Structure formats: C-alpha cells, structure tokens
Amino acid sequence: MILKVINHPFEFDMKNLCAIFFPYEKIKSDGRDNIVIVTEMAKSTLTVDAKVYDKSLKKTHTAESNEDMATAMSVLLYNVLSELMGFKPAWGILFGVRPAKLMHRFAEKYGEQGARDYFINKFLVSPQKTDLAIEVMKHENRIISLSKENSFSLYISIPFCPTRCSYCSFVSHSIERTKKLIEPYVDLLCGELEETGKIATALHLRLETVYIGGGTPTTLDAHLLSKIFDTIEKCFDLSNLREYTVEAGRPDTVTPRKLEALKNAGVSRISINPQTFNDKVLAEIGRKHTSKQTLDAFNLARECGFDNINMDFIAGLPKESYASFQNSINTAIKLGAESVTVHTLALKSAAYMVTRERTFDLTDRLTAADMVNYSNNELKNNKYYPYYMYRQSKSLANLENVGWCKDGRDCLYNVYMMDETHSVFAVGAGAVTRLKDINSGKIERIYNYKYPYEYIDDFDEIISRKKSIYDFYNEYR
Numbered sequence: 001m002i003l004k005v006i007n008h009p010f011e012f013d014m015k016n017l018c019a020i021f022f023p024y025e026k027i028k029s030d031g032r033d034n035i036v037i038v039t040e041m042a043k044s045t046l047t048v049d050a051k052v053y054d055k056s057l058k059k060t061h062t063a064e065s066n067e068d069m070a071t072a073m074s075v076l077l078y079n080v081l082s083e084l085m086g087f088k089p090a091w092g093i094l095f096g097v098r099p100a101k102l103m104h105r106f107a108e109k110y111g112e113q114g115a116r117d118y119f120i121n122k123f124l125v126s127p128q129k130t131d132l133a134i135e136v137m138k139h140e141n142r143i144i145s146l147s148k149e150n151s152f153s154l155y156i157s158i159p160f161c162p163t164r165c166s167y168c169s170f171v172s173h174s175i176e177r178t179k180k181l182i183e184p185y186v187d188l189l190c191g192e193l194e195e196t197g198k199i200a201t202a203l204h205l206r207l208e209t210v211y212i213g214g215g216t217p218t219t220l221d222a223h224l225l226s227k228i229f230d231t232i233e234k235c236f237d238l239s240n241l242r243e244y245t246v247e248a249g250r251p252d253t254v255t256p257r258k259l260e261a262l263k264n265a266g267v268s269r270i271s272i273n274p275q276t277f278n279d280k281v282l283a284e285i286g287r288k289h290t291s292k293q294t295l296d297a298f299n300l301a302r303e304c305g306f307d308n309i310n311m312d313f314i315a316g317l318p319k320e321s322y323a324s325f326q327n328s329i330n331t332a333i334k335l336g337a338e339s340v341t342v343h344t345l346a347l348k349s350a351a352y353m354v355t356r357e358r359t360f361d362l363t364d365r366l367t368a369a370d371m372v373n374y375s376n377n378e379l380k381n382n383k384y385y386p387y388y389m390y391r392q393s394k395s396l397a398n399l400e401n402v403g404w405c406k407d408g409r410d411c412l413y414n415v416y417m418m419d420e421t422h423s424v425f426a427v428g429a430g431a432v433t434r435l436k437d438i439n440s441g442k443i444e445r446i447y448n449y450k451y452p453y454e455y456i457d458d459f460d461e462i463i464s465r466k467k468s469i470y471d472f473y474n475e476y477r
Contacts, residue, residue: 001018001022001026001027001035001036001037002027002030002032002033002037003028003037004030004037004039006039007040007041007042008039008069008073010070013074013093014074014077015027016095016393017074017093018037018081019393019394020089020095021085022035022359023395024347034052035051035052035359036051037050037081038050039073039077041069041073044062044065045062045063046060046062046063046069046073047076048060048076048077052084053356053359056084057083058080061075071093071122074093078092085360086360087362087365087397089397090125090128090369090398091125091398091399092119092124094123095391095393095398097391097392098391098419099125099129099136099391100140101137101418102133103119104141116134119133135386136386136388136389139385139410140387140415140418143387143410143415144421146412147416151205151206151421152205152207152208152423153208153416153423153424153425154207154232154236154426155211155426155427155431156193156217156232156428156431157213157426157427157428158215158216158220159428159451160215160452162216162288163287163288182220182224185429185452185456186224186227188455188462189427190227190228190231193228193231193232194231194234196427197236199425199466200236200425201236202470203473206237207236207240208241208242208412209244209245209412209413209416210232210236210243210244211243214247217248218246218248218249218250218254218258222255222257222261223261225258225261225262229264230265232265238266241266242412243268243412244268245267245268245270245411245413246270248262248272248297248301249271250273250287251272251289251297252288256300256304259300259304260304263304263305263306268308269308269411270301270308270309270310271311271341272298272301272311273310273312275313275314276291276313276314276320276324277291278291278320278324278327278328281319284317284318284319285317298337307338308339309337309339310338310340310411311337311339311341313325313332313340314344315371316345316364316367316368316371316396317345322367322371322374325374325375329378333378333379333382338405338406339404339406339410340384340403340404341403342372342375342379342401342402342404344372344392344399344401345395346392346396365396366397368397369397369399372399375402375404376402379404383407384404384406387403387404387405387411388402388414420436421436422436423435426448428448429449429451429454430450431448432447433446433447433448435472444472446465446469447465
C-alpha cells in the first residue's frame, strides 16, 4: 500500500494505524498500488483521502486552536478506514504495547472516570476495552507497590524448543538442529549467571522474581536444569524471592525427573502451554504433541506438588473454529489452572495481501474478536481476573494479550516487565537487560547476542557488556 504524509510530522502514527487495518500490507511512500492513502495538513485543516481498490472516501476536519493535532489526524484516518473497511477496531486509535500503563498515566492526571472518558471519547476505545484497561491497571498497581527501590528481577533465556511453531517470533531453535550447542551453551550461561550474581551482590540489590523462559527451558535434560538451578542458588541471595517461574511450555518435554528438578530448586510457578486442545490445529502450527499429552503433563505436575500452573492459548490460530477455541478455554478452567494467558495471533509481515477479496474479508478478525470476548467473559465468570496485558503489532483485529489468574496467583514478573517497574538482569542468547532508575524513570538496555552460536563464539563480549551495569547504578544512585 501507498501512504503519503503531506505537511505534518505524524508519519509514525499514520503507519501504525494503517497496519491495524491492513496488517498484511507493506507500507511504501510512493509508486502504484491498489491501496493509496493520503494524509495532509494545511494550517488547521486536516484531510484524509483513501482509495482501497474500487472504494474511495475523503474526509476533512478543521481542528480547534487547543486540539491535539496528532490525535485529530489519527481519529480522522481511523474514521475514514473504518467506514471504508466496514470494521471498527475495539482499541480505537491506540497501537501501543501497554494500554494499562497509559491508562495509569491518564488516571493520575484526570482521575479514573476522566481517564475512562478520555479513552472512549478521544481515543475511540470501546467501553469494554477501556474497562479492561482500568481493571488491569488496578491489579498491576497492587503488584507494582511490592517493588522496593533496590529491587530487580532475573530473566534466563533457554532458546531451544523441540520444534519451531509456525507463528513463533521468539529467538528459539529446534533441538534437531542445535542439539550439539546445548551443553556448551549451558556451561557459559552459568558463567554469565555467576558474573551477574557478583554484580547484584556488589550493588546490594534485592532479587524479587526469577523467570526462566525461552524457547522451552524443559527442552534441557534434568541434569542441565539442575546445573542452572544450583548456579542461581549459589550466586544470588534468594531470601527475598517472591516468585520463581519456569516455562515448561511444551507438554512433550515434561517428565517426572525434570519436574523433580524444578521442585527441588524451589520453583513456585510453571507454565504448561497447550495453545489449543485441538489436535488438528496443533499439527497445523508445527507442534508435535497431542492434547492428551498436555493433560498428562498437567496431571503429572499436580502429582509432583505444583499448585500454581499457567496455561497459554492463542486466539485466531489457523483452522481453529470458535467452538474449538471455546473448548480449549473450558478445558483449562475445568482443569483448575491457576492462571490462563490468552494471546491473539500476531500476523507475519512476510505474507502480504494481494487481492481485493482478502483485503475486505473480515472473517479472521471477527472470529478472533469473538474468541477473545468469550475467554474474557468465561474466565471472569469463573473467578479469574485480568492482572496484566500487552499488545503486539499486527495482531488480528489489533486485539490484546491478557493474563488471567485466580486470587493471588498473579505472575509478578509479567507485571514488572510490562510496567517497566524495576531493573531486569537478563542472561542468555537473545536476552536484553533493562536497567531502570526509579527516581528519574531513566531506562537503558544491554543486549546479548541473539543466537546461541554467537553467544558461544563471543562470550567474552557478553561479560564485558555486563560491566556497564555498574556504570548505570553509579550514575543514577
């Protein structure tokens, strides 16, 4: 598609709004295309002129003297595209990752009712999504208040999986291709943990949460998991630890020995993620396990004493029907999972729409919206509440990802990450350390190499970069 931005500085906003309505399209600034959108500002007059195949619409708006021009232009573009496409995304003109954090900012400025009115009237967010943002904000604030001035969290990346799912955008590698890298990777990972532990100790920091993710951490053999756990216990003060999470996301990696290793290490929360309880959909997305294996893994974890288990699902997976998605959510509720995370499928940028029929076909978006609405209603009716939320670019219908939990089963790490509450020291390939000065709000990031082979080949550079943590704390304390 062609997007033309004339006489205004709001190109970033325009591109993000266009991506909501045309998630498969590559946005260009010139040339010929079946979709052309022109946005223009001439003093106080805003114009959007859009042509989508054989449909076209032009609207203008004269802004008032105190009106925010970026918002006004976004609203005008949203209204034009909504009318052309016959579809009103429920989050209005919002495209940011953290709507609950934005709600918090507006609630502090205008009060809760004022913030609610602003979301609905200015940002065109539906009342239902606005109320969801308010509820998440309240639960997040309760968790955020637990963090101290010297608090931090620890993230450990295990970028290996049994197979790579077709929708995956994380740095993860199938075990068949990278098996020879696993043991040397774990050895160096433990070395990075040791160095990171020394830094945390020297700075007198308080470890609040540990989160081991990936990839699929339980791809590792039990003895390698234990090696990582032993290193954590040796190198970090765990006396203030509130939460210890390990993703056992793929049911086909869950064994009694691995669960025993997790339990012995003091892991308090695990994820067993089916994504769906439809075997045909599992095969379609590249998962090599069955729904029965998920049930077996869940029951095995219960037998091993785990009483805080999360399950992930994705709305909008290929070949997933509304009824099938309903069954998946209902199954998790019947199992008694302590938390259920519902994601919306994020679309891959490599697959661009090329036909009029696909451009105007709303089936996937409307079905995904129905799925998300069902999960929201059903989980709430079964005494789960939404404790954190984030959004991804190019998700179906611009919908959200929400973590739901039973009372007191919030994942603290998820909230700290979404809110950017405190520093997160991250180790492993693809890991990003985020340093936060809570007084100024200043944030800096330290990036590890993305791929395991890079991590192994240039490990000294990883350790060298960690030294800058000292510089940050010395400057901002």
